[in-house]
Amino acid sequence: MTRATGPDHDAGTTALSPMLWTECEPARLARDQDEVLAFAPLLEFQSPADDGLTHGGWIGVLPRWPFERPRPEALDELLGNQELRVLVVYSAAHPMVPPTIYSIDPEPSIWEQTQSAWHVAPGGSLCLLQSDGGWQPEASLTELLAKASGWRIEYALMKAGVIDAMSVNGIVSDPSHDHLIDRAIQRVAETPDPDEVGGADVSP
Known part of the structure; x- marks a missing residue:
């Protein structure tokens, strides 16, 4: 679908540009904005006019544990100070086609993008479905x-x-990995410091 932007007098034709979903679906846009801001206040809406996002999107930080079950005690220790910063990119066919989500920080490595176990597609988008x-x-x-x-x-x-390997349905609805958060911290604590090991007194 296209929209006219006015006559191009030099070419003698009418210049056309894509019709934006935000113009076709204003109610859906308003719904997305209300729901996203309530869910993740640190996400900022990017309008279609913003550079690089033809159909708009979101950028910012997601909450660490937005799930309706108890938060594991070791979660903050596991994640440290690194929040999940994402870029959400709408397509021209939204909402018929889901937005694409990229993890900006942490950024998956090129190798991780080639391994299905990490649920990251080549190019860095997350495989969430x-x-x-x-x-x-x-x-x-x-x-x-x-x-x-x-x-x-x-x-x-x-x-x-x-x-x-990451779970098929994701931790969002699969609690089977919750207990592993504590185990991951225990594993780190039990791993000997190579500097301490190397500097240990081994004299008879």
């Missing part, structure tokens, strides 16, 4: 954002070597 029918147009964007928050936790568990 494990089936073609995993997204419904009426669904809230916050469902994807919650999955991204869960991805951040499983990413830390992968880095800690506690799991060797």
Whole structure:
């Protein structure tokens, strides 16, 4: 779908530009903005006029544990001071097609982007939906954002070597990895410091 932007007198034709979903779906835009700001106040809306985001999106920090179950005590120790900073990119077909979410910080390595176990696609977008029918147009964007928050936790568990593949449904709805957060911290605590080991007195 296109919209006219006015006549191009030099060419003698009418210049056309893409019709934006934000203009076609103003009610959905308002809904997204209300729901996202309530879910993740540190995300900032990027209008379609912003450079690099033709159809708009969001950028900022997601909450660490937006789930309706007890927060593991060791979560903050596992994640440290590194929050999950994401870029959410709308497509022209929103809401029929789900937005694409990128982890800006931490940024998955090129190698991780080539391994399905990390749930990251080549190019750095997060694989948050494990089936073609995993997204419904009426669904809230916050469902994807919650999955991204869960991805951040499983990413830390992968880095800690506690799991060797992320869960199919994600920690957002699968509590089977919750107890591993404490285990990851225990594992780090039990790992000897190589400097201390190397400097130990081994004289008879």
